[in-house]
Amino acid sequence: MAGFIATDHTATITFLGYVPRREGAEIEAEAVSEMPLTLGGFDKEFHAGVSRPSCSRVANIHPKGTEIRNSRQMSILSEEELAQIAAKMGLSHLDPLWLGASIVLKGIPDFSHLPPASRLRSGSGVTLVIDVENGPCNYPAKTLDKVHPGFGKAFKPAAMGLRGVTASVERGGSLRIGEELRLFVPDQRPWLG
Numbered sequence: 553m554a555g556f557i558a559t560d561h562t563a564t565i566t567f568l569g570y571v572p573r574r575e576g577a578e579i580e581a582e583a584v585s586e587m588p589l590t591l592g593g594f595d596k597e598f599h600a601g602v603s604r605p606s607c608s609r610v611a612n613i614h615p616k617g618t619e620i621r622n623s624r625q626m627s628i629l630s631e632e633e634l635a636q637i638a639a640k641m642g643l644s645h646l647d648p649l650w651l652g653a654s655i656v657l658k659g660i661p662d663f664s665h666l667p668p669a670s671r672l673r674s675g676s677g678v679t680l681v682i683d684v685e686n687g688p689c690n691y692p693a694k695t696l697d698k699v700h701p702g703f704g705k706a707f708k709p710a711a712m713g714l715r716g717v718t719a720s721v722e723r724g725g726s727l728r729i730g731e732e733l734r735l736f737v738p739d740q741r742p743w744l745g
Contacts, residue, residue, distance in 0.1 A: 555738065556736040557738075558734060558736050559736065561661075562659055562732050563630075563658060563672070563735070564658050564730065565656070566631050566657065567631075568655055568728075569648060569649060570584065571597060580652065580695050581648065581653055585729050588725075589726065590721065592625070593625030593626060593721055594625070594654070597626065599624060599625055599627075603619050603621055609624075623683040624719070625719065626655060626719050627652060627654050627717075628656075630657055630658070630664065630714075631656050631657065632661070633663055634646050634648065637715075640710035641703055650696055650699060652692060654719075655727070664686075664713055666682050666735070670736060670737045676725050677723055677725060678724065678725035678726070678727055679723040680720070680733075681720050683717065683718040683720065685715065686717055688708045692704075693708060
């Protein structure tokens, strides 16, 4: 029995990028038309690697700086949700470069709330594993303030629930702009806790 269900949902890659470094309190990506991926992610990306030091997002599980598996090699956003954030902020658009995006997809509804462990698979087999919703942070806010002075503080509340997901590479290969990814979700009922 397969552990994942192939859905009818597909998404088209509209943007590929990487954060080459993070200096200070800002974050900004550089665009690419093709992204070669290994199990460590995209080697030029600041967040790449098979492991990483734990951060504030997992502080209640691991002391800060503890080496853990890197489940956040990339940040994947939805073109539709970017438009919603921009509208809430009173901007005509949000450039994914300003948000440190790795991938922007178009076509999957309610993207930021995909079930953890879902997979996005390309026709060539490249497979990404969704970790969790990517909560909005202050790094993009500081970059936005440089581009649109005074708008940075509006980012975090506007992006709540719309900031996309973090992900890692399960099967390597190359992704290209215009390529389609199919969504697979875990074959399990929601947790009733």
